[in-house]
Amino acid sequence: MSICATCGNEYGNTFTVNKDGQSFDFDSFECAIHKLAPSCARCGCRVVGHGVQHSDTIYCCAHCAEAAGEAGLVDHN
Numbered sequence: 001m002s003i004c005a006t007c008g009n010e011y012g013n014t015f016t017v018n019k020d021g022q023s024f025d026f027d028s029f030e031c032a033i034h035k036l037a038p039s040c041a042r043c044g045c046r047v048v049g050h051g052v053q054h055s056d057t058i059y060c061c062a063h064c065a066e067a068a069g070e071a072g073l074v075d076h077n
Helices: 029-036 062-067
Strands: 015-019 022-026 052-054 057-059
Touching: 015 029, 022 029, 052 062, 057 062
Parallel strands: none
Antiparallel strands: 015 022, 052 057
């Protein structure tokens, strides 16, 4: 039995994600996304897909990037 790194649930079927030299156990993809996915710099939603990026700033989509003043970013197909 492992404990989920996000919600603390003790669960017998966790999975492990390694990121940047750290190891995390999760009981669901939802918890993994909540802990590890970046947030959009404009609207705050979790970026689960490709998103767009300018320098170190990540946006969920080109619309949010444009609304934040970034020009020329396009959504990935």
